[in-house]
Amino acid sequence: MTVNKITIEEISKDDWPEVEALKNRNGLIGEDPDLQKLFFASNPNNIHKKSFPDGWVLKSNKDIVGVICSIPVLYNFRGEDIIAAAASSFVVDLEYRNHSLSLFSKFSNQEGFDLLVDTTALDPVDKLLKLFKFYPIPNMDYHNILFYIIDLSAFIESVFLKLKVPGLITKFLKIITFPISIVYKVLNDYSHKKDFSSIKEIKIDSVNEDFDMLWNEKINSEPNKLFTNRTSSSLKWHFSKSNNSDDVKIFSYYKNKRLYGYIIIRCEKTKKINLKRYKIIDIFVKDDNNKIINNLISYSFNYVKKNKGSVLEMLGFTGTVRENFKKNIFFTRKLSTMPYHFKIINNDLLDALNTESCWYPTPLDGDSSI
Numbered sequence: 001m002t003v004n005k006i007t008i009e010e011i012s013k014d015d016w017p018e019v020e021a022l023k024n025r026n027g028l029i030g031e032d033p034d035l036q037k038l039f040f041a042s043n044p045n046n047i048h049k050k051s052f053p054d055g056w057v058l059k060s061n062k063d064i065v066g067v068i069c070s071i072p073v074l075y076n077f078r079g080e081d082i083i084a085a086a087a088s089s090f091v092v093d094l095e096y097r098n099h100s101l102s103l104f105s106k107f108s109n110q111e112g113f114d115l116l117v118d119t120t121a122l123d124p125v126d127k128l129l130k131l132f133k134f135y136p137i138p139n140m141d142y143h144n145i146l147f148y149i150i151d152l153s154a155f156i157e158s159v160f161l162k163l164k165v166p167g168l169i170t171k172f173l174k175i176i177t178f179p180i181s182i183v184y185k186v187l188n189d190y191s192h193k194k195d196f197s198s199i200k201e202i203k204i205d206s207v208n209e210d211f212d213m214l215w216n217e218k219i220n221s222e223p224n225k226l227f228t229n230r231t232s233s234s235l236k237w238h239f240s241k242s243n244n245s246d247d248v249k250i251f252s253y254y255k256n257k258r259l260y261g262y263i264i265i266r267c268e269k270t271k272k273i274n275l276k277r278y279k280i281i282d283i284f285v286k287d288d289n290n291k292i293i294n295n296l297i298s299y300s301f302n303y304v305k306k307n308k309g310s311v312l313e314m315l316g317f318t319g320t321v322r323e324n325f326k327k328n329i330f331f332t333r334k335l336s337t338m339p340y341h342f343k344i345i346n347n348d349l350l351d352a353l354n355t356e357s358c359w360y361p362t363p364l365d366g367d368s369s370i
Contacts, residue, residue: 119366261285
């Protein structure tokens, strides 16, 4: 009987093709190996140029049967750079999952960071995170998703497809609900009718020093908030893996040629149920100006409607931002577990980061939208 030799090693540049194959066979979306190598190598958040691992692979003999990636990310808190590592792409082949603890411990016990985060934790990982002393962020609303139904008829059809309702019944119910859809559309359109003359679309490649200026103003005026890095170079890098640049949109609010805020949304299509959903990735506004936040949200609503999207949703953010979303007709759904966990390495952060008011949690954090 042959006994497999189990080892854990740092990811090397030659491992990426096998890593992506591992992700594919376990239901994750695999990516171009060359793009992955470039993505990790070009990370501008590693400003201190330390030699951080890209992650670790679990090997059975020479075959890769598990992986956890580690992405250096930069935060700012009280004028200081906070160096964090975000867990990403944690997956192990079924017959080797008894080695998952050993693999995750490599990420959890690494040195050189102030903070470790996991922003996409699913139910099976929740208990493991607790074992390694990761805790949910104190923003208890983070896993309560707010969303607008923009095309009610299309949304109903997607729900019926998910529930596997027979086609004839679906058509009949769509006919019955058609008058409701018309009334709902009129009310929705009216609530999102605003003056959008100050808003313009910015392509990812065109993000410039205006964003750097807004970033510096924001961290200086709100030093007690933990903000993930939003310099122009970080934003460009963050979305550099997008398969289609048209899937990510930035809408910026300018006044007197000065950038006062922006919103970033991303389109995600679920072909199986014919659902075209847009997610709000970030909202970043000077002084959390409610008028600007509300205008950016409503502009996004109208963009999604124009581009035949069914849903616009918000995960996370502070109470101030969420209240602006709630000013219009909205719905909620709750995730089964809190997706955003953290582990403090730098004890100077201990008291502050256990306080809700110190966090500005968005899908831009960690690997949520990478």
